Amino acid sequence: MKAVLFPGGKQVQIVERPVPQPEADEVLIRTRASALCRSDMSLYNGNPIVGGDATLTGQIIPGHEAAGEVVQVGQGVTEVKAGDRVAVYLAFGCGSCTHCRNGDLMLCDQWKCLGFDLNGGDADYVIAPAYNCLKLPDTLSFEAGAVMTDMVGTQYHTQKRLDISGTDTVAIFGIGPMGSAGILIAKGRGARVIAVDVLDSRLEMAKQLGADEVVNSSTENAVERLRALTGGRGVDAAIDCSGHPVAQNAALDAARKLGKVAFVGESRSTTINPSDQMIRKLLTVIGAWYFPIGEWTELVNFVVERQIAVDKMITHRFSLDHAAEAFQLFDQRQTGKVVFVWD
Ligand SMILES: [Zn+2]
Ligand SMILES: [Zn+2]
Known part of the structure; x- marks a missing residue:
């Protein structure tokens, strides 16, 4: 072979x-x-x-x-x-x-x-x-199946843990394949989605995948823009898929008081300010990686029935x-x- x-x-x-x-x-x-x-x-x-x-x-x-x-x-x-x-x-x-x-x-x-x-x-x-x-199932292509074993499954489990719903505004940082999967899942769960990236080509992809708003963080202040788009509150949840320190900090800063942040993008070190960025805001911050094998059937049903x-x-x-x-x-x-x- x-x-x-x-x-x-x-x-x-x-x-x-x-x-x-x-x-x-x-x-x-x-x-x-x-x-x-x-x-x-x-x-x-x-x-x-x-x-x-x-x-x-x-x-x-x-x-x-x-x-x-x-x-x-x-x-x-x-x-x-x-x-x-x-x-x-x-x-x-x-x-x-x-x-x-x-x-x-x-x-x-x-x-x-x-x-x-x-x-x-x-x-x-x-x-x-x-x-x-x-x-x-016969309704899913092999290609869809392959992609679902990593990015899509990871985002499904992450957003389930974050309890993302139709009342949430979710910011997703880094629109590579992981961020793209994040947009699809968040839209499937009914959320309003704002995609953040430094490349216009990726933001164009984000729109095609259903993002409601896009922010180019190389030309505008992402945190200010995300606040402006949420009446000054900040987003209900932020998911960093970039692993970049600037985006990781922006995710913490853009989350509202009592909000939630997930770190998905791989990263070895970053500097944060826990008092201002997490403690005073009573933020919930999680690390997310992959999904339990028993969740596969649930994921398949979600993707098929909601036509993700x-x-x-x-x-x-x-x-x-x-x-x-x-x-x-x-x-x-x-x-x-x-x-x-x-x-
Ligand atoms: Zn992979
Ligand atoms: Zn074991």
């Missing part, structure tokens, strides 16, 4: 690998869609943000947002069968700790990540534990043969969501 490898230094190799065989409790999936993600760029550049020693070898096939058709099941697999359409939940856990039993596999001390620790979806076939197979256009986040589709071009464009932030597709 054909597969992508990242030897490091922004190099992309297409290699031939034998089709893997599913072991007990595993399934073999013929990949039909595999989405690129900003976190893939850490592999592309040779400094992975998650994963262990195996990840550092450059021999692991990337791709942690995958969907396809089950073609073979290993011993003991009963819940999934050949022919099933599935997406893959990216976190593999020990299966027995409290977090695994709660469905928060990414919180397991021994968790492993598809496409980082174990071979991922940027290949003709991918192996996954049967437990990680997320069933796709998750496909709209996808701006580019490539075959695996054009992987180098795909990663280069994505790295240069010239795209929305990019997906590898198979005929």
Whole structure:
């Protein structure tokens, strides 16, 4: 089978690998869609943000947002069968700790990540534990399924925790794929959405996805504008998807008294002023990352029944043969969501 490898230094190799065989409790999936993600760029550049020693070898096939058709099941697999359409939940856990039993596999001390620790979806076939197979209804495309396993699921769970509703005005900072998913989910929950970014092209995308207002924070003061748009109160909730210190601070400043802020964009350090930005305002601030596996059915129902256009986040589709071009464009932030597709 054909597969992508990242030897490091922004190099992309297409290699031939034998089709893997599913072991007990595993399934073999013929990949039909595999989405690129900003976190893939850490592999592309040779400094992975998650994963262990195996990840550092450059021999692991990337791709942690995958969907396809089950073609073979290993011993003991009963819940999934050949022919099933599935997406893959990216976190593999020990299966027995409290977090695994709660469905928060990414919180397991021994968790492993598809496409980082174990071979991922940027290949003709991918192996996954049967437990990680997320069933796709016929009404959802493989592409939609792939995208839903990360950004859309993360935003769904984040906004559920923030209790976003139709009475809320939500500001979303950073309209890459994660922010785009945030707009779709917030609109689906009925909220008024204000998108903030430094690029007009991304704000144009935000409008197409349904944002009610857009703010270019490179040409205007985002906090002042957000206050002006909310009668001086500030927004009910702010979600930072950029990980940028300026946006993280603006999110805290733009939230109203008793408001809520979620940090979703990855970030190693930032300076804030807790007294003025959080304590005096009785703010609720959460860190958000991924979603519990048990929430998949609820997420699928939400997307299907409310006709959330998750496909709209996808701006580019490539075959695996054009992987180098795909990663280069994505790295240069010239795209929305990019997906590898198979005929
Ligand atoms: Zn991802
Ligand atoms: Zn566990």
